[in-house]
Amino acid sequence: MDVPETVVLEQEQEEEALISGSEAIAVACKLADVDVITAYPIRPYDTVMQYVAKLVANGELDCEYIVAESEHSQFEIVKHAAAVGARVFCGSSGVGWMYAFEALTVTPALRLPVVAMVGNRALDDPGAFGVEHNDALAVRDLGWMLVWVDTAQEALDTALIAWRVAEDRRVFLPCAIGCDGAFLTHSQSLVRIPPKSKVQKFLPRYDRGDLLLHPDNPITIAPQVNEDWLMEIRKQTDEAMRRAKGVIEEAYRDFENTFGRVYGNPFFEEYQTEDAEVVLVGMGTLSMPVKVAVRQMRQKGKKVGFVRIRWFRPMATQELQACLSRFKAVGVIDRDFSLGSPYMSGVLANDIRSVLYSASARPAVVGFICGLGGREVTVPDVRQMVEILEKAASGEPVEPTYWIGLRE
Amino acid sequence: MSTQTQVLEPFKGVKKVPLEEYFTAGHRTCQGCESALVMKLMVKAAGPRTIVLGSTGCMYVANTTYYSTSWVVPWMHTQLGSSGSAALGTAAGLKALMRKGKIKEEPINVIAFCGDGGGADMGLSAISAALTHSEYNFLILLYDNESYANTDIQVSGLTPWGAHTTFSPPGSMRRILHRRWKKNVAGMLAAGHPECRYVATVCASYAVDMMNKVRKALSIGGPTFIHSIDPCPKGWDYDPMLSHELGELAVLTGVWPLYEVENGVLKLYGKTKAIAEGRQKRLPVREYLLRQGRFAHFTDEDIEYFQSKIDEMWEKWLIPGVIPFRKELEKELEKEE
Numbered sequence: 001m002d003v004p005e006t007v008v009l010e011q012e013q014e015e016e017a018l019i020s021g022s023e024a025i026a027v028a029c030k031l032a033d034v035d036v037i038t039a040y041p042i043r044p045y046d047t048v049m050q051y052v053a054k055l056v057a058n059g060e061l062d063c064e065y066i067v068a069e070s071e072h073s074q075f076e077i078v079k080h081a082a083a084v085g086a087r088v089f090c091g092s093s094g095v096g097w098m099y100a101f102e103a104l105t106v107t108p109a110l111r112l113p114v115v116a117m118v119g120n121r122a123l124d125d126p127g128a129f130g131v132e133h134n135d136a137l138a139v140r141d142l143g144w145m146l147v148w149v150d151t152a153q154e155a156l157d158t159a160l161i162a163w164r165v166a167e168d169r170r171v172f173l174p175c176a177i178g179c180d181g182a183f184l185t186h187s188q189s190l191v192r193i194p195p196k197s198k199v200q201k202f203l204p205r206y207d208r209g210d211l212l213l214h215p216d217n218p219i220t221i222a223p224q225v226n227e228d229w230l231m232e233i234r235k236q237t238d239e240a241m242r243r244a245k246g247v248i249e250e251a252y253r254d255f256e257n258t259f260g261r262v263y264g265n266p267f268f269e270e271y272q273t274e275d276a277e278v279v280l281v282g283m284g285t286l287s288m289p290v291k292v293a294v295r296q297m298r299q300k301g302k303k304v305g306f307v308r309i310r311w312f313r314p315m316a317t318q319e320l321q322a323c324l325s326r327f328k329a330v331g332v333i334d335r336d337f338s339l340g341s342p343y344m345s346g347v348l349a350n351d352i353r354s355v356l357y358s359a360s361a362r363p364a365v366v367g368f369i370c371g372l373g374g375r376e377v378t379v380p381d382v383r384q385m386v387e388i389l390e391k392a393a394s395g396e397p398v399e400p401t402y403w404i405g406l407r408e
Numbered sequence: 409m410s411t412q413t414q415v416l417e418p419f420k421g422v423k424k425v426p427l428e429e430y431f432t433a434g435h436r437t438c439q440g441c442e443s444a445l446v447m448k449l450m451v452k453a454a455g456p457r458t459i460v461l462g463s464t465g466c467m468y469v470a471n472t473t474y475y476s477t478s479w480v481v482p483w484m485h486t487q488l489g490s491s492g493s494a495a496l497g498t499a500a501g502l503k504a505l506m507r508k509g510k511i512k513e514e515p516i517n518v519i520a521f522c523g524d525g526g527g528a529d530m531g532l533s534a535i536s537a538a539l540t541h542s543e544y545n546f547l548i549l550l551y552d553n554e555s556y557a558n559t560d561i562q563v564s565g566l567t568p569w570g571a572h573t574t575f576s577p578p579g580s581m582r583r584i585l586h587r588r589w590k591k592n593v594a595g596m597l598a599a600g601h602p603e604c605r606y607v608a609t610v611c612a613s614y615a616v617d618m619m620n621k622v623r624k625a626l627s628i629g630g631p632t633f634i635h636s637i638d639p640c641p642k643g644w645d646y647d648p649m650l651s652h653e654l655g656e657l658a659v660l661t662g663v664w665p666l667y668e669v670e671n672g673v674l675k676l677y678g679k680t681k682a683i684a685e686g687r688q689k690r691l692p693v694r695e696y697l698l699r700q701g702r703f704a705h706f707t708d709e710d711i712e713y714f715q716s717k718i719d720e721m722w723e724k725w726l727i728p729g730v731i732p733f734r735k736e737l738e739k740e741l742e743k744e745e
Binding site for chain 1: 485
């Protein structure tokens with residue numbers, strides 16, 4: 001059957017639209033002229049693919065759009081498309097992401113710039129649709145860049161940045177964008193959509209260079225290396241992740257120059273930290289209740305602030321240390337768990353402890369596991385965390401880890 | 409919009425086969441490895457404008473040692489269960505880039521290969537899905553040496569009934585540990601994917617036939633599938649010089665029927681056709697089984713059972729050697745008589 005030629009309509013001016021985080025990333029796919037997209041249903045990420053499907057059906061996005069038969073195939077298909085030079089997009093949630101795990105493992109090892117959205121969701125069992133970060137965090141050691149976003153606008157902007165950084169020859173690593181299930185994937189807000197001409201200026205063509213798999217460049221990719229070479233090749237991937245940090249900074253500077261939206265420090269956002277004595281640290285959409293609580297507590301004279309981490313991998317170790325070592329106590333909110341880990345804390349809390357270890361002034365660090373399975377992180381939850389932090393700041397004994405909002 | 413395929417006419421005899429090799433020195437396969445021959449013939453048939461994706465297995469591990477790859481054409485590893493997805497992703501990437509003018513438009517062969525473990529066990533779901541994507545051109549070739557031969561010869565879904573493997577050794581209490589009958593992969597894929605234009609079984613003992621099936625699969629367009637039976641000296645336990653003969657015996661005993669399903673039309677070919685038409689008598693399976701150490705523990709009773717299953721395949725199946733259905737109607741008639 002002949003498929004009609006796709007005519008992609010291009011807007012000339014910036015537009016504003018009321019869209020969800022998922023739709024914002026679908027729009028980014030269109031703006032980035034993605035070549036191959038693979039879908040497989042699982043809530044809540046799959047909304048992005050529903051929007052992609054509409055864009056394809058309406059002739060607004062010219063790509064190979066493939067509905068795979070599993071997440072493993074979904075990620076393998078885009079991996080191989082990226083090897084022949086195609087810009088790709090993919091995504092998943094919860095156990096779907098885990099089903100793809102083998103493909104997720106080899107993608108950074110092959111240095112293929114797959115960009116994926118993770119609609120963060122609790123892992124089974126028992127079933128829960130709501131947000132937890134353990135799905136995306138499972139790949140934290142493998143060479144995936146991991147970034148968490150807070151709003152639909154940030155989702156769109158970060159997707160464009162993700163292709164730019166991932167496809168940079170100095171990096172060539174995959175990037176997953178963490179979007180909290182429901183709170184971001186399904187919540188609409190006003191988003192400024194840039195014209196494609198500006199996106200083209202910001203986002204150059206993906207050029208695989210002499211790593212391209214093509215009969216004109218007949219290379220062998222991923223032969224058996226064993227103990228002879230594996231360590232050197234791992235080190236190359238490590239170097240790429242080290243370089244990624246500078247490439248991310250470059251990309252944010254160019255992003256600001258091109259689109260005029262300013263993110264400042266790309267790696268984390270600081271909120272009311274200037275004179276703060278205690279701060280909370282977290283990722284994703286929990287910033288909303290935390291910021292509300294911080295404002296309320298500020299009115300009562302409490303010197304409290306908030307640091308929202310965007311880029312979890314690569315982690316901005318020095319910058320975070322410089323920032324967090326200014327405070328008396330740091331409370332890390334984990335929307336995840338790391339059972340049996342040091343202090344029985346969450347993944348982020350232990351990373352933050354590690355970041356602070358070499359600081360000359362080390363604040364007290366308290367882990368808060370909160371908001372699992374999509375449970376809301378409420379303003380009273382945040383107040384409770386700050387009360388514990390204030391005790392820690394004044395030298396009173398506190399536990400290293402608390403589960404907050406847990407029913408007795 | 410449809411991407412063209414290369415027009416690969418059949419080789420008319422062994423003397424017309426080009427001398428150029430695209431799978432050359434540098435591999436470390438065992439002496440007498442028939443799968444290595446399949447790789448060589450497969451890519452010789454396909455020619456230089458070809459991308460090969462190889463899933464994990466002997467033909468990955470033994471063929472692509474770092475700095476000594478045997479592949480002249482571009483080659484990439486894919487995961488054990490990913491031959492279907494590797495072919496699909498590569499073909500989709502090429503198609504998108506050509507349509508959008510990002511690379512030169514030309515027909516490029518895409519071939520993904522897998523072993524019996526990667527294809528018929530773990531990768532079956534992805535292969536099945538890939539065969540439904542009729543807008544992309546690629547071939548999936550399953551080289552079937554009837555065990556996980558790379559990892560020490562373990563039972564796969566395509567290991568013959570009763571065979572001795574490291575996961576199914578004969579013991580003092582249980583002589584036959586592996587009691588599953590081999591899956592009928594080509595028949596299943598042909599029957600289950602009505603839009604797939606080409607499915608074939610091959611045996612490299614009949615090399616020109618085998619290459620011509622590869623050429624047809626690549627020319628006909630859409631996703632295609634070839635299943636090759638590959639005698640394996642290590643896994644089947646026989647003298648490496650007998651690989652060619654064992655391939656022939658697999659066909660002559662009727663254990664391995666040669667056929668192609670082209671645009672839905674089934675054609676038996678080679679010696680299989682002669683057997684089906686009564687021009688040649690099927691040899692007893694005993695002659696095939698007893699040349700292989702993996703069946704050395706078989707009693708006469710075991711050989712008879714094996715023979716009866718092969719006889720059933722030829723005498724009872726609705727389409728002999730291909731589709732294992734039987735007519736309910738005939739059974740009813742038998743009862744009435």
